[in-house]
Amino acid sequence: MTKAVRTGLMVALILAILTVLEYFFAVSVDDDVVRFVGLTVTALGKAVLILIYFMHFMRMFRQEEAEGWH
Amino acid sequence: MALNATTSTAVPAAEHGHHISPAKRLQMNRVGLWLFFFSESLIFGLLLSARFFLAGIDREHVDQTLGLIITIILLVSSITAYLGETAVEHGNRKMGIWMILATIVLGLVFAGGVAYEWGTAHFSRQQVFGTVFFSMTGMHAFHVMSGVVFLILAWWQLVRGSFGPGDSWGITATVMYWHFVDVVWVFFYPALYLVS
Numbered sequence: 525m526t527k528a529v530r531t532g533l534m535v536a537l538i539l540a541i542l543t544v545l546e547y548f549f550a551v552s553v554d555d556d557v558v559r560f561v562g563l564t565v566t567a568l569g570k571a572v573l574i575l576i577y578f579m580h581f582m583r584m585f586r587q588e589e590a591e592g593w594h
Numbered sequence: 595m596a597l598n599a600t601t602s603t604a605v606p607a608a609e610h611g612h613h614i615s616p617a618k619r620l621q622m623n624r625v626g627l628w629l630f631f632f633s634e635s636l637i638f639g640l641l642l643s644a645r646f647f648l649a650g651i652d653r654e655h656v657d658q659t660l661g662l663i664i665t666i667i668l669l670v671s672s673i674t675a676y677l678g679e680t681a682v683e684h685g686n687r688k689m690g691i692w693m694i695l696a697t698i699v700l701g702l703v704f705a706g707g708v709a710y711e712w713g714t715a716h717f718s719r720q721q722v723f724g725t726v727f728f729s730m731t732g733m734h735a736f737h738v739m740s741g742v743v744f745l746i747l748a749w750w751q752l753v754r755g756s757f758g759p760g761d762s763w764g765i766t767a768t769v770m771y772w773h774f775v776d777v778v779w780v781f782f783y784p785a786l787y788l789v790s
Contacts (some may be wrong), residue, residue, distance in 0.1 A: 528680045536673040543669060547662055549712035552660045556651055563784040570780045578676050578773045580766075 535577040536573050616662045620763060631774050634737075638684055640776045641733060642785055644724040651790045654713040654724070655716040661787035665708035665779065671700035672776045676743075685759045687752065694749045694765070697772065702741040708735045729784050736776050 546566045553559045575581045614622075677694030710733050717724040748768040753758065758763050 526680070526684060528684075529677065532673065532676045532680060536669070536676075540666070540670075541671055543662075543665060546784060546788065547658075550784065551658070556790065560651060560789060563788055567784055568782050571777050574672065574773055574777050574780070577627075578672060579770050579777075584621075584628055 531577060539570055539573060542566055551558055623763060623767070627770060631770075634774065637733070638781075641726075641730050642698050642781055645730060645785055649722045651724055652723065653790050654715075654721065654727075656727070656787050657711060657714065660707060660711055660786060661783060662703050663784050666713075667700050667704045667707065668776055668779050671697045673706065673771055674700065675772045679762070682752065682762045682765045683759060687758065687772045690757075690765070691749065691752055694745055694752060697747045697769075698742055698749060700739055700743065701772075705735055705738050705742070708738075727786055730786060734775070734778055734782055737778070740770050741768075741775050744771060755766055762790065 547593050549566070550559055553562065571588060602732070637681070674693045677769060678690045678697060681687070681689035681693060702742040711731070712728070717727070719725055721730050745768055748757075748765050
C-alpha cells in the first residue's frame with residue numbers, strides 16, 4: 525500500500541466519522557443556533573479535508589511538478 | 595510581399611507556442627480547472643444562500659435514512675475515485691479501471707437515490723421548501739450526472755490504453771470534478787436534511 529493510498533484511506537475514515545457525528549449531532553441537539561453552528565463547522569472541516577487531500581489544492585502552487593501531463 | 599510578412603510573423607508565434615513546457619501547461623490546466631470550480635461555487639453558493647433566505651432554517655419532512663445513505667454512497671464514491679486516480683498515477687491500470695468503474699456505479703446509485711427522494715417527497719415544488727429542495731438537489735444531481743458522463747469517457751479512454759504515470763491529467767481532472775461535486779453535497783446535505 526503506497527503512502528498516497530494510506531493517506532487517502534485515513535482521510536476517508538475521518539470524513540466518514542465526521543459524517544456520522546454530524547448526523548447524530550443534528551438529531552440530538554435541540555438548540556437551533558448550536559446545531560446550525562456545529563453543522564457549519566463540520567461541513568467546513570470536511571470540505572477543507574477534501575480540497576487539500578482529494579482535490580490536491582496545494583499542487584496548484586507547485587511549479588516544479590511535471591507529472592500528470594504529457 | 596504581404597504573404598511573406600504574414601509568414602514571418604506567424605512562424606515565431608508558432609515557435610513560441612512550442613516553448614510552453616509540460617510543467618507550465620499542467621500548471622495552466624490546474625489554474626483553469628480551479629477557476630472553473632470557483633465559478634461553479636458561485637452558483638451553488640447562491641442556491642445555498644437562497645435556501646436560508648427563502649425558508650430560514652425551517653424544513654419539511656425528508657427521509658433522513660435515505661439522506662444519510664446517499665451521503666455515505668457519495669463519500670465512498672469519492673474514495674474509489676481517489677484510489678482510481680492514485681492507481682493510474684502509479685501505473686496500476688487494472689486497479690484504476692475497476693475503481694473508476696466503481697465510482698461510476700456509485701454515482702448512478704446516488705442519482706437513483708435522489709430520484710427516489712423526489713418521487714416520495716411529502717412536499718410539492720409550490721411550497722417554499724419544495725422550491726429550494728428541488729432546485730438544490732436538481733442542480734446537484736445534474737452535476738452528478740455530468741460527472742458520471744465525464745467518468746465514463748475517462749474510463750473508456752483508460753480501458754483503451756490512455757493515461758498512465760506522467761500522463762494522467764485527464765483522469766486527475768475528471769476525479770477532481772467528482773470531488774467538487776462531493777464538496778457541494780457536504781454543504782447541501784446538512785442544509786436540506788439536518789438543519790432544524
